[in-house]
Amino acid sequence: MTAPILEVQDLHVRFPVKRGLFGRTVGHVRAVDGVDLAIQPGETLGLVGESGCGKTTLGRSIARIISPTAGLIRYRDAAGDEVDLTTARNRDLRELQRQIRVVFQDPFSSLNPRMTLLQVIGEPLRNHNVATGSELEDRVAGMLSRVGLSPKYLHRYPHAFSGGERQRVNIARALILEPRLVIADEPVSALDVSVRAQILNLLRDLQEELGLTYLFISHDLSVVESVCDRVAVMYLGRMVEVAPTDELYTRPRHPYTEALLSAVPRPDPRLRDAGRRIRLADDLPDPADPPPGCTFHTRCAYAVPGSCDVPGGAPALERTGPGHRAACLRTDDLSLAGIEPDPV
Amino acid sequence: MTDLTSQAPPREPDPPPESPAAVPETPGRRSRGTASQRRLVWWRFKQHRLAMAGLIVTAGIYVVAVFAGFLAPFSSSTFDPEYTYAPPQRLHVVDRSGGDWDWGLFVHGYRSTVDDETLELTFEPDESQKIDVGLFVKGEEYEILGLIPWDRHLIGPTNPDDPMYLLGGTRTGHDLLSRMIHGTTVSMSIGLVGVAMAFVLGVTLGGISGYVGGRTDLAIQRLVEFFMSVPSIPLWLGLAAALPPEWGPMQRYFAITTILAAIAWTDLARVVRGRFLSLRNEEFVTSARLDGSSRQRVIFRHMMPSFSSHLIASVTLSVPGMILAETSLSFLGLGLQAPVVSWGVLLQDAQNIRAMATAPWLLLPGLCVIVSVLALNFVGDGLRDAADPYKR
Numbered sequence: 001m002t003a004p005i006l007e008v009q010d011l012h013v014r015f016p017v018k019r020g021l022f023g024r025t026v027g028h029v030r031a032v033d034g035v036d037l038a039i040q041p042g043e044t045l046g047l048v049g050e051s052g053c054g055k056t057t058l059g060r061s062i063a064r065i066i067s068p069t070a071g072l073i074r075y076r077d078a079a080g081d082e083v084d085l086t087t088a089r090n091r092d093l094r095e096l097q098r099q100i101r102v103v104f105q106d107p108f109s110s111l112n113p114r115m116t117l118l119q120v121i122g123e124p125l126r127n128h129n130v131a132t133g134s135e136l137e138d139r140v141a142g143m144l145s146r147v148g149l150s151p152k153y154l155h156r157y158p159h160a161f162s163g164g165e166r167q168r169v170n171i172a173r174a175l176i177l178e179p180r181l182v183i184a185d186e187p188v189s190a191l192d193v194s195v196r197a198q199i200l201n202l203l204r205d206l207q208e209e210l211g212l213t214y215l216f217i218s219h220d221l222s223v224v225e226s227v228c229d230r231v232a233v234m235y236l237g238r239m240v241e242v243a244p245t246d247e248l249y250t251r252p253r254h255p256y257t258e259a260l261l262s263a264v265p266r267p268d269p270r271l272r273d274a275g276r277r278i279r280l281a282d283d284l285p286d287p288a289d290p291p292p293g294c295t296f297h298t299r300c301a302y303a304v305p306g307s308c309d310v311p312g313g314a315p316a317l318e319r320t321g322p323g324h325r326a327a328c329l330r331t332d333d334l335s336l337a338g339i340e341p342d343p344v
Numbered sequence: 345m346t347d348l349t350s351q352a353p354p355r356e357p358d359p360p361p362e363s364p365a366a367v368p369e370t371p372g373r374r375s376r377g378t379a380s381q382r383r384l385v386w387w388r389f390k391q392h393r394l395a396m397a398g399l400i401v402t403a404g405i406y407v408v409a410v411f412a413g414f415l416a417p418f419s420s421s422t423f424d425p426e427y428t429y430a431p432p433q434r435l436h437v438v439d440r441s442g443g444d445w446d447w448g449l450f451v452h453g454y455r456s457t458v459d460d461e462t463l464e465l466t467f468e469p470d471e472s473q474k475i476d477v478g479l480f481v482k483g484e485e486y487e488i489l490g491l492i493p494w495d496r497h498l499i500g501p502t503n504p505d506d507p508m509y510l511l512g513g514t515r516t517g518h519d520l521l522s523r524m525i526h527g528t529t530v531s532m533s534i535g536l537v538g539v540a541m542a543f544v545l546g547v548t549l550g551g552i553s554g555y556v557g558g559r560t561d562l563a564i565q566r567l568v569e570f571f572m573s574v575p576s577i578p579l580w581l582g583l584a585a586a587l588p589p590e591w592g593p594m595q596r597y598f599a600i601t602t603i604l605a606a607i608a609w610t611d612l613a614r615v616v617r618g619r620f621l622s623l624r625n626e627e628f629v630t631s632a633r634l635d636g637s638s639r640q641r642v643i644f645r646h647m648m649p650s651f652s653s654h655l656i657a658s659v660t661l662s663v664p665g666m667i668l669a670e671t672s673l674s675f676l677g678l679g680l681q682a683p684v685v686s687w688g689v690l691l692q693d694a695q696n697i698r699a700m701a702t703a704p705w706l707l708l709p710g711l712c713v714i715v716s717v718l719a720l721n722f723v724g725d726g727l728r729d730a731a732d733p734y735k736r
């Protein structure tokens with residue numbers, strides 16, 4: 001096994017909860033609560049979980065948009081040297097942020113309405129003194145055609161573009177510095193279904209062409225299935241299962257994954273209704289005050305009182321098979337239902 | 345339901361890739377696409393009739409302020425005590441007294457009578473006296489923009505010593521029209537200079553407050569609240585009354601402007617802080633930071649431009665407040681003082697009910713205040729409405 005390009009160890013991110021006139025801190029939201037994760041070079045790792053489970057926070061910590069509270073984020077650069085992103089100095093961080101880039105979810109708010117495409121996409125080149133003047137223009141034009149936009153649009157402002165086109169611009173801006181790792185935070189969630197597939201194809205093509213590694217954040221399991229090599233499932237700030245995509249979809253080892261999978265729609269009538277649909281209770285526990293024991297036990301159909309809910313650390317990720325790890329106390333007692341691979 | 349159970353519809357076979365030419369190349373779209381925000385704001389602003397009218401009037405008033413020396417028939421210090429409260433003269437274009445049509449501008453002189461009991465002077469036009477009035481006449485010397493000396497006036501009596509009071513005379517026998525024109529310079533510039541000071545203070549403190557946040561923000565906000573909670577009229581009065589009486593007109597002018605700005609910056613600071621706070625977590629600002637932009641570049645290149653039109657609107661809207669404040673202070677005798685003339689100084693003459701009864705034209709400077717304040721407000725409102733051209 002090759003050395004991972006990025007390794008996250010026991011990462012914690014807490015946001016203070018403030019109340020009252022003087023903004024007293026009354027508690028902490030544990031948005032990321034002890035996450036371990038490794039990303040292999042060249043792969044696409046999917047990160048799934050329901051809204052509010054901390055996916056964005058994890059992604060932003062890796063890009064160092066926010067500073068994690070505790071833990072390690074070890075990045076291995078092209079030369080094989082390892083750097084800890086959590087303690088990197090600002091100057092080094094600037095350099096590292098050339099190699100780790102982010103594609104944001106919202107194609108509208110992520111582009112400055114006052115800057116032309118040339119200015120937006122050229123900004124990283126300018127700031128890092130990579131290119132100026134006509135060379136910068138040439139490189140931006142080249143990048144535009146690479147993401148499927150005409151170089152004619154160089155001097156246009158973003159407001160004249162559709163969501164899909166804007167997301168292409170965002171991708172161009174992320175890739176213009178030739179990064180190695182791209183964190184895509186729900187890059188297609190805001191797009192129409194028809195445009196979605198085009199953007200996913202574009203991402204895939206660019207990955208092949210440029211040898212990129214993706215951390216692909218999404219809450220849409222059908223999208224994840226189509227683009228990811230491996231999938232990590234998050235629940236309430238913790239990793240609950242990590243496995244290769246096929247393996248995870250057909251043989252989940254955590255009840256939460258099973259519940260997520262049971263909700264994936266299948267176009268093929270033979271596959272539809274094959275399994276029962278597991279409805280999760282609506283109430284995601286408060287991340288400021290997670291349940292004791294296994295944090296999922298409050299919603300888990302298989303939870304056993306006296307074993308899953310005893311106070312103490314939540315179960316850690318354990319190896320359950322080749323490349324497959326799950327954090328469930330009862331994983332060996334359960335036979336959980338997956339879904340058949342999508343024939344499309 | 346959690347949002348995972350509301351899954352996307354099944355994937356469809358991939359449609360043909362979006363071709364680069366998929367964007368229709370219509371001229372409308374093209375010009376909108378390449379139009380900068382400034383252009384879009386201007387297009388929106390132009391559709392606002394009242395704002396356009398306000399803009400034209402405001403521009404006109406500032407032209408008067410800049411070319412006051414040329415537009416005014418006399419200097420602001422010229423007066424003739426013989427003609428106190430002289431009523432406005434009618435400007436005639438043609439003289440038919442000789443039977444035929446004799447074209448040319450002129451006014452009639454005055455015949456004054458003294459009331460035996462009250463010793464009050466009353467004036468009647470003296471039809472027999474004809475005072476020729478010319479355009480671009482030679483008169484007193486002045487300096488255009490304080491630099492180029494010149495002696496031509498747009499309008500004035502051909503003989504500079506003849507009396508001409510197109511809008512009447514004041515208590516001291518000054519020509520009201522000339523004084524009003526010279527007052528425009530002072531009143532309008534106090535608005536601008538004061539707002540410029542308030543702008544620097546407001547943007548700096550508001551910017552720091554919004555961008556840095558935390559304790560700094562808390563401290564600055566309390567300062568703003570303190571200034572906002574002090575009743576402004578007593579504060580102005582107190583500060584203005586505390587100015588040393590021996591100060592010259594220039595010192596006084598700047599002191600008064602500073603006092604006005606000390607109050608006005610708070611609003612701007614709030615606007616700027618609010619904008620910074622809301623922009624700080626916008627994704628395009630985060631992106632700019634990830635793109636390696638320095639802090640200054642993030643603030644000045646990425647954040648400021650996106651609310652510059654809001655800022656201009658707020659600034660425009662605070663100019664009339666300044667003008668009004670200066671007028672009130674001067675009217676109460678605590679602001680600017682003679683020999684400086686501003687509209688407020690001129691209105692001091694209108695405090696006296698008797699003077700008003702005999703010389704109602706002394707209220708005209710008040711009209712100037714109203715017109716300029718309204719015009720600036722219309723411009724500000726129009727700008728505020730046009731400030732966000734992407735809003736649908």
Ligand SMILES: Nc1ncnc2c1ncn2[C@@H]1O[C@H](COP(=O)(O)OP(=O)(O)OP(=O)(O)O)[C@@H](O)[C@H]1O
Pocket residue numbers: 015016029030031049050051052053054055056057058219287
């Ligand atoms: N800046 C912040 N301050 C306080 N709490 C925050 C902040 N950012 C996120 N949180 C909290 O952290 C938790 C995780 O949020 P996060 O945005 O990472 O979730 P997510 O998995 O990305 O959700 P979604 O699918 O809705 O994007 C949430 O409970 C959220 O309220």
Ligand SMILES: [Mg+2]
Pocket residue numbers: 055056057
């Ligand atoms: Mg998110």
